[in-house]
Amino acid sequence: MTIPRITGVELAGGPDLPLLLVGPSLGTSATALWSAVAERLGDAFHVVGWNPPGHDGARVRDPFTMAELARGVLAFARGVTAARGDADRSFSYAGDSLGGAVGLHLLLDAPEAVRTAALLCTGARIGTPDAWRERAATVRASGTPSMIEGSAKRWFAPGFPEREPSTVAALLHALQDTDAEGYALACEALADFDVRDRLDGITAPVLAIAGAEDVPTPPELLAEIASGVRLGRYEVLEGVAHLAPAEAPDRVAELLRAHLRAPEAPTPDGVRDAGMAVRRQVLGDAHVDRAIAATTDFTADFQEFITRYAWGSVWTRPGLDRRSRSMITLTALIARGHHEELAMHVRAALRNGLTVGEIEEVVLQSAIYCGVPDANSAFRVAQGVLAEEGLA
Structure with a gap:
């Protein structure tokens, strides 16, 4: 069993606030994808991001499954909660695409750790095994820069690159800097990922957020998650494609704030x-x-x-x-x-x-x-x- 070593970054808030762990999409980083949302939530949450193997500037060579990646993220989260001095080691979680797939494994395999979760632009299975293995082979042969053109088309809704060129540039730069083998190994982990028949085992509250323009993980995949878990809720963001935290940070922050906050006695x-x-x-x-x-x-x-x-x-x-x-x-x-x-x-x-x-x-x-x-x-x-x- 391979337990990847996960690194992370503090994005907003401080240790006196409830912990929100956020995970990025394949080929992005927590900083590039989640900073805008974290800025909007920093008054209510201690937002900490994690980066997949090879997405933090390091080289990676050991293969891993999605379940093993989730175990690595859990070990990282336990380190964060220990550093915060938390008696309760549980946390809230939000993840986009690959980060959402990791979230599903955390909810299934470590239910005591995740209080509540938001899963964005993801699925209980994403794509097809052959397509992921083909992409892994392409990246190994030509590097992550070969993914930039296709990713720019998949990631963003029409018109967004023209409206927010700096956001797009930061995300594509993160993709270019990703270690090719780390990217390829993540593709192969996604090729074998499928938890559709386990969704009813998730008991924590789950908010599934879809982008109406998302092609890689269309809204029906998020609806499947929301209807499959015990306590699911479904939201669709119009004019948004695959990277909702970057494309619609105001709306995503608003939804997360409402979903993740600790329940209080209502006035x-x-x-x-x-x-x-x-x-x-x-x-x-x-x-x-x-x-x-x-x-x-x-x-x-x-x-x-x-x-x-x-x-x-x-x-x-x-x-x-x-x-x-x-x-x-x-x-x-x-x-x-x-x-x-x-x-x-x-x-x-x-x-x-x-x-x-x-x-x-x-x-x-x-x-x-x-x-x-x-x-x-x-x-x-x-x-x-x-x-x-x-x-x-």
Whole structure:
């Protein structure tokens, strides 16, 4: 067994704050990928990054598996917690692509170590074994500079390199400086990586963040993670490709801050604020803004009621992920014939990660247990919504 020696870097915050360990994508570094997010989280977390073998300027020659890489990261994390003087050696974790794959192994193989995790632009399996081994051979023959052109196309959404040339330059420079053998060995580790059949063994809360423009790890891979783990949540970032922490640091920091913070006893205002945040995430800003604008003195108390109790006290509970809550809500609305609310929640279900096929299955199931006429009306309402969204 090979346990790679992992090096890291302090990115933000200090040891008096909760530890957040962050992992980079293949061919990048923790500094290049995570610095912008860390800067935004430094008031709330001690952000420490780790670098894969060969991605820190060192040469590497010993092969490793993804599970072994995760053990190396765990050993590094234990060193960090010891240096901090933590009695509790657990930590929060966030990782992009390769870093996300390592996160899955940490959650599976060291569940006591990871309190909660955010997995970005990754998958329980990424790519195909043949493609990874072919890339490893290319890098061994031509070096990491041979990866720059293809990586620039895979990593960034259209228009981002023109908007943020310095960010792109830093990431591509990190790729060029990566040890070729270290890069190739990581490719071979990814070729054998597949934990799809183990996702239901993950019990820690997991936030899966997808880039809508991501080709290497498309959104459906993140939806698979969110639905496969016990406590999963799914978010899609529009206009983002494969390196979400660099492409959308404000949005990523906002999502991580909300997901990773230690739970506190909610105050009435906190419940209301949490409810409004979830209401906007599930229904969309445009819908919520219309509802607020239409509020009158007569309806104000009711709007406050549903924000606090429906959204702030129920939709925020960790016992079900949002995909499951959407399925339950669709079924209840079909059963009661609430068609206006049904249309709204079909849109919400899409936003929460349900596919068109899954919505169809919910309606078919409802036909058996709620009645065919109810399902017939539901299909008509859902078909209209899907047509408006360009999905039917």
